Amino acid sequence: xxxxxxxxxxxxxxxxxxxxxxxxxxxxxxxxxxxxxxxxxxxxxxxxxxxxxxxxxxxxxxxxxxxxxxxxxxxxxxxxxxxxxxxxxxxxxxxxxxxxxxxxxxxxxxxxxxxxxxxxxxxxxxxxxxxxxxxxxxxxxxxxxxxxxxxxxxxxxxxxxxxxxxxxxxxxxxxxxxxxxxxxxxxxxxxxxxxxxxxxxxxxxxxxxxxxxxxxxxxxxxxxxxxxxxxxxxxxxxxxxxxxxxxxxxxxxxxxxxxxxxxxxxxxxxxxxxxxxxxxxxxxxxxxxxxxxxxxxxxxxxxxxxxxxxxxxxxxxxxxxxxxxxxxxxxxxxxxxxxxxxxxxxxxxxxxxxxxxxxxxxxxxxxxxxxxxxxxxxxxxxxxxxxxxxxxxxxxxxxxxxxxxxxxxxxxxxxxxxxxxxxxxxxxxxxxxxxxxxxxxxxxxxx
Amino acid sequence: xxxxxxxxxxxxxxxxxxxxxxxxxxxxxxxxxxxxxxxxxxxxxxxxxxxxxxxxxxxxxxxxxxxxxxxxxxxxxxxxxxxxxxxxxxxxxxxxxxxxxxxxxxxxxxxxxxxxxxxxxxxxxxxxxxxxxxxxxxxxxxxxxxxxxxxxxxxxxxxxxxxxxxxxxxxxxxxxxxxxxxxxxxxxxxxxxxxxxxxxxxxxxxxxxxxxxxxxxxxxxxxxxxxxxxxxxxxxxxxxxxxxxxxxxxxxxxxxxxxxxxxxxxxxxxxxxxxxxxxxxxxxxxxxxxxxxxxxxxxxxxxxxxxxxxxxxxxxxxxxxxxxxxxxxxxxxxxxxxxxxxxxxxxxxxxxxxxxxxxxxxxxxxxxxxxxxx
Numbered sequence: 143x144x145x146x147x148x149x150x151x152x153x154x155x156x157x158x159x160x161x162x163x164x165x166x167x168x169x170x171x172x173x174x175x176x177x178x179x180x181x182x183x184x185x186x187x188x189x190x191x192x193x194x195x196x197x198x199x200x201x202x203x204x205x206x207x208x209x210x211x212x213x214x215x216x217x218x219x220x221x222x223x224x225x226x227x228x229x230x231x232x233x234x235x236x237x238x239x240x241x242x243x244x245x246x247x248x249x250x251x252x253x254x255x256x257x258x259x260x261x262x263x264x265x266x267x268x269x270x271x272x273x274x275x276x277x278x279x280x281x282x283x284x285x286x287x288x289x290x291x292x293x294x295x296x297x298x299x300x301x302x303x304x305x306x307x308x309x310x311x312x313x314x315x316x317x318x319x320x321x322x323x324x325x326x327x328x329x330x331x332x333x334x335x336x337x338x339x340x341x342x343x344x345x346x347x348x349x350x351x352x353x354x355x356x357x358x359x360x361x362x363x364x365x366x367x368x369x370x371x372x373x374x375x376x377x378x379x380x381x382x383x384x385x386x387x388x389x390x391x392x393x394x395x396x397x398x399x400x401x402x403x404x405x406x407x408x409x410x411x412x413x414x415x416x417x418x419x420x421x422x423x424x425x426x427x428x429x430x431x432x433x434x435x436x437x438x439x440x441x442x443x444x445x446x447x448x449x450x451x452x453x454x455x456x457x458x459x460x461x462x463x464x465x466x467x468x469x470x471x472x473x474x475x476x477x478x479x480x481x482x483x484x485x486x487x488x489x490x491x492x493x494x495x496x497x498x499x500x501x502x503x504x505x506x507x508x509x510x511x512x513x514x515x516x517x518x519x520x521x522x523x524x525x526x527x528x529x530x531x532x533x534x535x536x537x538x539x540x541x542x543x544x545x546x547x548x549x550x551x552x553x554x555x556x557x558x559x560x561x562x563x564x565x566x567x568x569x570x571x572x573x574x575x576x577x578x579x580x581x582x583x584x585x586x587x588x589x
Numbered sequence: 590x591x592x593x594x595x596x597x598x599x600x601x602x603x604x605x606x607x608x609x610x611x612x613x614x615x616x617x618x619x620x621x622x623x624x625x626x627x628x629x630x631x632x633x634x635x636x637x638x639x640x641x642x643x644x645x646x647x648x649x650x651x652x653x654x655x656x657x658x659x660x661x662x663x664x665x666x667x668x669x670x671x672x673x674x675x676x677x678x679x680x681x682x683x684x685x686x687x688x689x690x691x692x693x694x695x696x697x698x699x700x701x702x703x704x705x706x707x708x709x710x711x712x713x714x715x716x717x718x719x720x721x722x723x724x725x726x727x728x729x730x731x732x733x734x735x736x737x738x739x740x741x742x743x744x745x746x747x748x749x750x751x752x753x754x755x756x757x758x759x760x761x762x763x764x765x766x767x768x769x770x771x772x773x774x775x776x777x778x779x780x781x782x783x784x785x786x787x788x789x790x791x792x793x794x795x796x797x798x799x800x801x802x803x804x805x806x807x808x809x810x811x812x813x814x815x816x817x818x819x820x821x822x823x824x825x826x827x828x829x830x831x832x833x834x835x836x837x838x839x840x841x842x843x844x845x846x847x848x849x850x851x852x853x854x855x856x857x858x859x860x861x862x863x864x865x866x867x868x869x870x871x872x873x874x875x876x877x878x879x880x881x882x883x884x885x886x887x888x889x890x891x892x893x894x895x896x897x898x899x900x901x902x903x904x905x906x907x908x909x910x911x912x913x914x915x916x917x918x919x920x921x922x923x924x925x926x927x928x929x930x931x932x933x934x935x936x937x938x939x940x941x942x943x944x945x946x947x948x949x950x951x952x953x954x955x956x957x958x959x960x961x962x963x
Contacts (some may be wrong), residue, residue, distance in 0.1 A: 158771070421624065424939075428628030428932040430894055433924060434635060436916045441638045514777035522779060522898045526913065540785070544902075549785075549793045549800065561785055565778060572774035 281335025439528030511575030754842025776837030801904030
């Protein structure tokens with residue numbers, strides 16, 4: 143405990159160490175929060191859900207805040223659902239059934255036009271199909287007919303851009319443009335103000351109810367934007383954090399602790415044990431690390447846990463075992479070890495209580511500095527298309543973006559967001575590890 | 590009496606030295622060879638999924654032959670059992686042609702023997718650009734691309750970082766020194782990662798440099814323009830490699846030289862009034878030579894593996910991407926060939942390094958027992 147507080151006091155000498163430590167703690171807190179807020183199963187369901195989960199969002203649009211940097215504001219994504227805002231819906235009796243009047247106000251203050259307008263109708267029954275009539279009211283009060291039809295299924299979709307009659311009425315122009323544009327302007331200029339989509343639904347019995355979901359697929363969405371499968375990148379980016387931290391921490395911790403233990407055992411027992419460890423290290427040096435990981439990913443399993451296990455297995459017998467061994471060989475000859483042997487300490491006791499503590503100052507910084515390389519390793523494999531098949535990870539998002547030509551099509555946010563998060567994670571651990579190294583190994587401190 | 594005995598002693602020493610070196614060389618060669626054998630055999634096992642790749646290929650053969658039989662009009666009129674028999678016969682011949690009639694254990698030993706004798710054989714799917722299935726040609730064709738990019742970049746960076754490290758160690762605490770220390774964590778990210786940023790900036794936004802690839806399409810005919818085009822395509826990858834490695838290697842070299850320049854004999858040399866260039870060359874660089882040579886040798890053989898991800902991001906037709914494609918196509922001969930060449934290069938380097946140490950550092954004796962352990 144004492145040494146911990148001393149370490150912290152030493153750390154406070156380095157502003158970079160404090161900043162990186164704060165970032166690391168923040169990342170740990172956020173990732174715990176993410177795992178609690180979006181449990182594993184839910185995350186996988188969302189990420190692999192497809193159109194059923196994400197039908198409300200536009201494809202590959204940048205985050206909404208990019209509008210602050212644009213001279214021409216892009217329309218946001220608007221979702222209005224009468225099940226969530228019942229106040230825009232009213233009922234009047236009409237004959238045997240009733241008339242449902244829905245007035246959807248659309249605040250429009252953008253310079254560009256949305257991608258698409260779409261409506262979903264949810265009807266309680268279709269044996270006596272309710273009848274729908276829709277009108278569009280512009281900010282200046284002029285209104286026009288959109289469409290009339292009856293609801294033939296309990297979940298019916300109406301897309302403005304795919305209604306040939308509407309397009310004909312708008313003289314061949316795309317509805318999502320023409321409806322918001324100044325009539326006759328060329329190129330079309332958007333009219334700002336409050337639009338109203340007025341929907342009247344006639345039902346033919348008293349207990350039929352219809353709900354409407356209006357979707358304006360904008361050209362920006364949310365804090366992080368969406369990808370080619372309409373997924374909100376927020377889910378992937380948030381869940382990428384615990385995955386990256388888990389992979390980096392587990393791989394670095396597993397590798398360095400096991401390597402240290404093995405080096406200690408080899409140096410202490412010597413003889414054939416040491417010889418065997420040395421030979422395994424040499425064989426491991428011959429094995430191509432990345433191609434083997436790629437083979438495991440391609441042939442056997444892309445599960446992140448399998449990759450993690452293989453990574454640790456291949457990294458244990460690496461260069462670190464040699465440097466640890468060299469130090470243990472020196473420590474082994476020290477008088478206090480001889481003293482321990484003289485009082486009859488067992489081999490295990492000497493290794494665990496006397497040898498290993500000597501190497502902690504070297505181990506801890508190496509461990510922390512090693513984390514980024516494993517975080518990036520996971521991302522690298524994902525970029526090659528060998529990421530975990532179900533979990534969202536940052537590397538997979540980069541790969542999705544690369545695969546869909548994000549860089550060629552100008553969808554930079556898609557690549558830059560996960561890259562930025564990777565960078566922050568990597569730098570935080572690297573800076574912290576470097577500071578730890580300077581504190582624990584004062585030989586380098588003056589330097 | 591004293592004279593001859595001295596001579597005898599001298600003879601004895603040379604003889605024992607020779608014996609020691611010879612024995613050491615032999616033992617070392619044998620252990621290194623065993624290491625290579627085990628490493629390559631493990632790769633053979635992994636690359637064949639312990640024999641499962643054979644099953645995949647048997648399935649493929651069966652399928653193609655079945656397809657061929659079904660679509661062949663001359664065979665359609667034959668009775669079913671004759672056709673069946675003929676098909677089985679063709680499958681058997683095809684499997685025999687690929688050596689699939691033998692059990693995997695036997696085949697794996699043959700793979701190992703072929704690999705160790707550098708009989709690289711033919712690939713299963715991959716072809717070289719000239720259409721050859723020779724693994725040797727496939728790999729040789731890709732080698733120049735990798736050597737050009739990584740060879741140039743790594744060599745320049747290696748000597749540059751040595752030079753910068755040395756000059757920074759001379760004035761540590763200066764602005765440039767502090768800057769290098771502050772920037773060294775940047776090296777925690779791999780080259781391809783910076784590559785993406787650079788591509789976004791220079792290729793996508795500014796549109797001044799290409800997204801990737803090695804030459805324009807179509808490549809220029811004029812050799813001079815061709816070379817210029819190559820350089821033009823190399824700017825971004827070289828920049829990415831530089832950003833991802835230079836700060837840490839300069840930092841490492843500087844710290845390394847600092848440790849050596851705080852030795853007593855360096856202080857002594859300075860006190861004697863030697864020129865600082867002489868001090869650096871004879872008292873700092875000289876004792877660090879073995880370490881520098883080691884990292885240089887490892888860098889050279891590291892070039893062989895290429896960099897699959899980096900080459901994928903930059904669409905660079907090097908060895909790394911070939912290996913990656915080979916894995917994707919279950920093309921075990923190519924994977925094993927690449928591994929065995931790397932293993933040999935490594936073994937030879939490790940073997941030679943021991944002697945080079947003894948040559949450049951008189952304190953080191955070849956096979957000089959356990960003192961040098963570690």
